[in-house]
Amino acid sequence: MGAENAEMKKKIESILLKVNNPSRYIGGELNSVVKDREKVGLRFAFCFPDTYDVGMSHIGMKILYSLKNRRENWWCERVFAPWADFEALMRENDIPLYGLESLDPIRDFNFIGFTVQYELCYTNILNMLELAGIPLMSRDRGEECPIVMAGGPCVCNPEPLADFIDLFALGEGEELNIELLELYENMKKNGGYSKKKFLEQAALIEGIYVPAFYDVSYCEDGTIKEVKPIGKGVPEKVKKRIIEDFDKVYYPETFVVPFSEIVHDRAVVEVLRGCVRGCRFCQAGFIYRPFREKTAETVVSEAKSLCESTGYEVLSLSSLSTSDHSDVEGMLEAAADYTEQRHISLSLPSMRIDRFNDKLMEQLSKVRKSGLTFAPEAGTQRLRDVINKNITEEEILSACETAFKGGYAGVKLYFMIGLPTETDEDILGIVSLASKIADLWYNMNDRPKGQKLSVSVSCATFVPKPFTPFQFEPQISPVEINRRQKLLLDAARGKRYMTVSYHNFRVSVLEAALAKGDRRMGDVIYRAWKKGCKFDGWDECFRFDLWQEAFEEAGLSMDHYARRAMDCGETAPWDHLDYMVSKEFLIREREKAYKGITTKNCREGCSGCGISKGIGRECFG
Amino acid sequence: MDKYPVRVFLKKKGRAVYISHLDLLRAMQRALKRSGLPVWYSEGFNPRIYLNFPLPLSLGTLGEREPMDFYGIEEIPMENFALRLGEVCPEGISIISAGAPVHKNRDIGSAEYRAVFSGNVPEIERAFGEFLASEKIEVKKRSKKKGEITLDIKPHIKIIGTDTGENEFSADFILPAGNELNINAGVFTGAFTEFCKSMGISAEIVCTKRLNIYCQNGEIFT
Ligand code: SF4
16 A cells, blocks of 8 residues: 555645545545555556546446456556546646546556547547546657557547547457467567557457557548558458356456446446347447356346445346346346345346336336336337337336336436438327326326326437447438427427426537548548547536537538438448447348337347347347 | 444545645545455445544645544454555555544534744744734634635634744644634744744744644544
């Protein structure tokens, strides 16, 4: 203990009481891992390009943090983006970006690794590199600089970040990170290390993508002509990594417990990975395939270990779709047995409407009574079929009825505006669905007295994402998004039980452009950051005007990326990355979407997306 | 067995200084949970360990002897509460003692603090004397009923002593605390640093520490 950098600590403490929520900048939380810097050989700065409150809620970071720190010789520390008040004082007082465990500047570390969860944090990555005192461009970083890497769902199209990042880790990180760090350690030990040689070797590890070893050429119309490997022996297509035995994969025995309140302040067990559903807009549903789950036994034993060592009062069984666990009732029962006796509340964030029944309701009501959230995504059956959200109106209504009978007086519904083929009828369908839910409530004889019904509708804007059947789709124009939002609001007027919320559509436009961006986007991101853009995902920081200027100055058009329908034969910026879901499948799914034909879920039968071929076995059975 | 009250005294220092009252409450609820001690939970759908701080401590202030109350539900030796809780406290928090509460929350009348300042020490010392000699020491204070009010805190300040070191100047003082009139140490130190500023003297607060809590009748709050 006491391994923290005393000089840095003094500097940091001199400004802490001048900022909001200072405990997030000083470390020392329960279960954080402090080692002796003299005794470790490899130092890794795990950077989350958003605030502490957001980053500390992220489960992938917790997994990889604990995993790396299991090695005696490695020390992995946490780093988050400082909020504006703290950043200003850091700059004023010459405090470079540091690791929360040692308080040492991360520019002296061996690795800086970013986890990229969403497009709107790109400028934060640049800002963090600059705060660390490290050249932003990969090509400008010499031997003395740490290796800068990035992983996470968003790097399935890493091209917009290609200028800044030395290597990307595609897919699941548990094995990949270990192999990569071992390679580094061995090369250093054997004296054969140079940044270039390391990158060359790393590029041969399955799942590692070194953008500098690929050359991109463009057609006159701005589309991509070709992506050519130029590195020694590097694969033409880089395949993502998958954990074969998910039940046995490493899971942390404990979490760092923050002092201040964070977004998801609780024990979390990841109960399954992947999704059997295949909603056609959902990137997570495709890039995390195949579906794998932990046994109820594993889930409960991991939950116990976490709860005992953290003292958390909430346990969340988390995944893309927790109710799709093959033994969800058994798992819940076993979990509830434990949590009830320990006064822990159980939270199930992702419930499918069609899996919501009395039995589940009973399990849930035993422990918690907050609002219920469902995601029909579209207002009419026609559009739900187009997006392959395989739920019917009856199922939605029956789930709400179950909830009302179980004592809930409110439901929250998630929808999307601007989905391919959407018409005004679909928008109005959202309101009529809400009315039908309200009718259910008002017609119920034994509805709880004194409670007021609340149906809250939250509308996101459709953003076409790589590796989905809708990756080819254009986003509708801002004017049109605006009109449809207004249409919805007008239709909902006068329905007092209903509240409608929606996002700033300009954010979605930028998100689409960045999501489908190619390497040239690096220049835009750089310019936007130079102009002062950061925390773009935060309403109070988002500056669309500056982004527009950045696009203009870089000679690129936002519309080219966000609003152009891509030809299915066109080379996408991410086509040289293999997420094992084949392009042919995506095209097939897109055609079915236009015909309103749904695809069965993976458990009911395989639709040949390419995953089983990629992993060399059937996904189920 | 019925629930029975337990009062623990803890130290809050080091990194724990940067946490707010609510953060401390949460951190101690979790520590109690980790300890596995037999404590009472509030009822309801989201059961929580019942925990109360008779005199909340603000962010940035160290605590030398902070009381914290909860209920036990099984008979165990009082010192076990201190021992077992002490083992699982986060960095910066340590447990001094545990026992049955002697005083009631409403008995609290004042608290003793130490504030340490750095800067031009001789000048700060001189300024401190002048500051206390001012006719009035007016501060803005928010009150629930009347909104923001101006309050002259001079009659309420009791100086215990000062100490002038090589690099630091420190002052020990007592301020009213509790239900009737509560003045945070920060109000006093803030007013003093403002005063220094107006005289062109640079004075930075190095740390503020609550040393003890007293009852209205002068007894140490126990
Ligand atoms: S290969 Fe078949 S079962 Fe496996 S993920 Fe793809 S569609 Fe689903």
